Amino acid sequence: MSNALQQLMRERLDREGWSYGEVARRGDIPRSTVHHLATSERLVRMPQPATLEGLARGLELPLDAVRRAAAEACGIHLYAAGPAPAEGGRPAADPEVDVLIASLQKLSVDDRRHVAALVESLLGKGAGVRGDQDGRSQAAE
Numbered sequence: 001m002s003n004a005l006q007q008l009m010r011e012r013l014d015r016e017g018w019s020y021g022e023v024a025r026r027g028d029i030p031r032s033t034v035h036h037l038a039t040s041e042r043l044v045r046m047p048q049p050a051t052l053e054g055l056a057r058g059l060e061l062p063l064d065a066v067r068r069a070a071a072e073a074c075g076i077h078l079y080a081a082g083p084a085p086a087e088g089g090r091p092a093a094d095p096e097v098d099v100l101i102a103s104l105q106k107l108s109v110d111d112r113r114h115v116a117a118l119v120e121s122l123l124g125k126g127a128g129v130r131g132d133q134d135g136r137s138q139a140a141e
Contacts, residue, residue: 003073008066009038012059027058034058043074075106
């Protein structure tokens with residue numbers, strides 16, 4: 001049984017008559033990567049953003065469609081974003097954040113606590129430290 005990414009790729013390759021090499025060349029990614037993504041029953045981890053962008057270019061498909069199919073192939077289920085934010089409201093959802101949030105469901109309760117502690121630490125809530133724009137830690141004023 002094929003996964004969502006395999007199905008998406010197979011449909012596009014069959015419809016357009018493309019080879020893995022043609023998709024790789026158009027997307028500027030290795031042919032071996034295209035072959036791996038097209039033939040792996042279950043992806044162990046989410047492909048890198050640059051890989052997904054190249055695959056989307058190579059397949060001439062929207063990045064969001066490729067990202068969602070890859071996430072599903074990894075066992076991560078992304079949920080549709082809500083309505084567009086009002087002017088001056090919260091920024092639009094970041095697809096990488098969606099993948100991160102969906103991945104948390106696969107962690108144990110203890111691991112989720114560790115992730116929460118890490119996030120609080122990175123945000124400077126836990127130790128009186130905050131990161132500057134370059135990611136360096138500074139003592140809170």
